[in-house]
Amino acid sequence: MAAAQCVTFKLFTIISIIVCLINACGGDQQEAELRDSDKNYIDYYLKAKVAFEEKDWPALFDYVSTSIHEYESVRRVKVSCSQLCKKGGTYQDITTEESKLILNLIENSHCIRSCLSKRLKQTPSNYEVDKAFKLLEPYEYLLAAAFEIGNLKAAANAAYTLYISNPELNNDKLKRFGDLEGFDESLFVNYLEKSYEVSWDKILDLYQKEEFKKLINVIEETLSEVEEETEKCRSLCDYDLLNFAENDTALHNVLSRGLIENIKCKVDCKRKVQTIKGYFIENFVRDLFDYLQFAYYKVKKIKEAAECSLTYLLFTADDKRQKSNLKYYLQILGQEDLSPRKAYVETTRRDNEEAAQVFHLKEIEAQTLKKRSEEEIVSSFNKRHGLSIYANGNELKGENHIVVDGLLNEEECNALTELATAYSSVAEKSEHKDYKKEVLTVGDAVQMALRDKKLDILRVEKYLEVVEKARKFTDLYFYLDGKIYYSLIELTTKNSKDLEYCDSPESSCADSPDITASLFLESESEVEGLVKPNCGRMIVQKLGHRVSPIQNSNRYFIKMEFSFNRRSIHQTIQNSLSLFNSVRKMENMEEKENFLKIVQEDHLEVFKREDDLNGTDRFVVDNVLDEDTCKLLIDLADTGSLVGDGYPGMESRTSPHTNSEFFAGMTPKRAAELVKEKKALKEAVTTYLRKSERSRQIAESYFTNGKKQIYFDYTHLVCREAIEGAQNNRQDLSHPIHADNCVMQKDKTCIRTRPAYVQRDYSAILYLNGDFEGGKFLFANQNFTTQALLEPQCGRLVGFNAGHYHGVLPVTKGRRCAVAMWFTLDPNYDELNRYTAQEILDEADIVKAMGP
Known part of the structure; x- marks a missing residue:
């Protein structure tokens, strides 16, 4: 009883502190507003939107320019306050790690707000305006206003800033200036350019010229700037946590989603910081150490070269070439005590801890969601029947x-x-x-x-x-x-x-x-x-x-x-x-009604039937998954999809079908192994298996009418992602027109023979999202002209005869995820992968039940 009272008291204490902190933050803001009523970037931005609607271009230019300037000023103060307010371990009497993490983050947010109230005349806060700045909408207004008032230089720079942020999406904005006389793209200014972005070309140039002493100086300076920018980015994530709390009054969301979003925000800083001139260079920091170790070697600083190799291996531990370099350096140095750079040891440790925190918190969230979903689904079924x-x-x-x-x-x-x-x-x-x-x-x-x-x-x-x-x-x-x-x-x-x-x-x-x-x-x-x-x-x-x-x-x-x-x-x-x-x-002469009955019972929606799709043996139904389930499966794909999975010999992240996209996939067995390794949620993998099985049932009821059983031949959770900067004048498809059980010939006929997967009779695709550009699914005629186009969206299931011609239009922006399934009527090809996955999950349960 005493233990229960202790837990209850601690929970009450946590909630009380959170409520107190959130209320206190609001109080500081109100006090600041009373002290000064001067305009801030939010006021100027809102006035800019009004000016745009009224087509008052001079006013728009002034308002949006001032808003951008003030926003950057406030951002610098936010960074400064965030770094000043970093804390750790304040609540040592709280026993659970997630409680300490929550309380420290919210206390930091309160400290940041208090700091801002002292250093700014007014503490600005508007979730929608801040979101608009993150999406660079003010630069769209700046481009429009500058162009209309004849300030072509400012307009060109705004266009270039937008182009660098997303080359594919904003290419047309820049083109009209590149064609104007006297405008040289090399002179354009990126208003948001990071100091080290200009270093990348310089590093490559110095490396080619073998000017290694200069190269060392530039790389060391770049690493310092990247580290500083990363810390600024991470600091702003703590400020955003309080914004999340103020815009979501549900306490459980602050304790779960808010905290997860905070950590994900920090993890995402890598992408933001390592995007160089519009292109994300995934291993930017790691590759800098590769250049650096070689440069130190060339100037005969072997100890520094060895330290750089050790630091490189923090990022990619199994790199054979770098291990060979290190072995060579150690042979020269003898048994000298060496270690990677301390800052990067800490960085990798921190990144691993944050990944574990996200996993733990998402597991709690998934359990809550599962319980709520179970109750809702059973209740819905009972009510219906x-x-x-x-x-x-x-x-x-x-x-x-x-x-x-x-x-x-x-x-x-x-x-x-x-x-x-x-x-x-x-x-x-x-x-x-x-x-x-x-x-x-x-x-x-x-x-x-x-x-x-x-x-x-x-x-x-x-x-x-x-x-x-x-x-x-x-x-x-x-x-x-x-x-x-x-x-x-x-x-x-x-x-x-x-x-x-x-x-x-x-x-x-x-x-x-x-x-x-x-x-x-x-x-x-x-x-x-x-x-x-x-x-x-x-x-x-x-x-x-x-x-x-x-x-x-x-x-x-x-x-x-x-x-x-x-x-x-x-x-x-x-x-x-x-x-x-x-x-x-x-007897009823309605051979597809069984399928429609199943669809109706599960609250699915028949989106398109055979007549709509210009062909037989094909269907589309919606609502097979809800948004939460789609997100759960996309998160699973993020956890451990393998590059080029399903296509042996792939060594790069580009798709096997196009050089303009990344491709990664995950089989059920791979997913189950991640659970065993405690890298993925069992709930997510179980959902992967169950929802793909439900898709098989729907396909079976439609295609065989209950006369025959269809079996899985292969199941694959896959994502295709557009490569920024690789979409210009693109002519290829994300997946060329093909059929799933035959070999395509030059005359566009398709012969059902090996090495094709001739055992496949039906195919299905269960989409997980639609928030990307391009990527439509198409049914094709034998001459490769289009029969029907389908827009992917969460929960949409497309089924068709495996011999039908089909393909995927290019994904030009974002990432497209789906569960791809192939079915067979031959039980000899029943997918062993799925049974193995279930056995691994069952084995993991047994181990968990036995304890350490």
């Missing part, structure tokens, strides 16, 4: 039990008991030796309804419909849309003792099913037991556990058993269900 929870795990003394009402009404219960009675009568008289007189299996029900015409087909349909509803409920309640498989379905009148299963993990229970369910068709009030039978009531027990048995009662109920293992599926059940569905649809 009229179900209600009669008793849950708490009432049944175990989280593995659930009792739900409402799967059948009285009329439906009566119809199924009549079906069982009719079957018993037919079975008694039948010469078919395999018919079980007291148990109606799915296989027998389908055979007798379709072949022998001795059972009412509508009652059999209700039988199959309710067991599928029961499976879906069980699936959702325990596994949040994870796939479980039928291993037994029986409509029985046997004694209720058959409901008893092992409730211990002993070897005697080895054959117990993973999940059992019993759905009652009759109500009885006289029996003893914790749960009484009732029409439409279902008892579900997970992992072979047992609820209190109800003795001495013969009654009708449906007994179901489910397995987690797809290989354990009862093939007779699967074949019978497929056969029944096929025949029913053939």
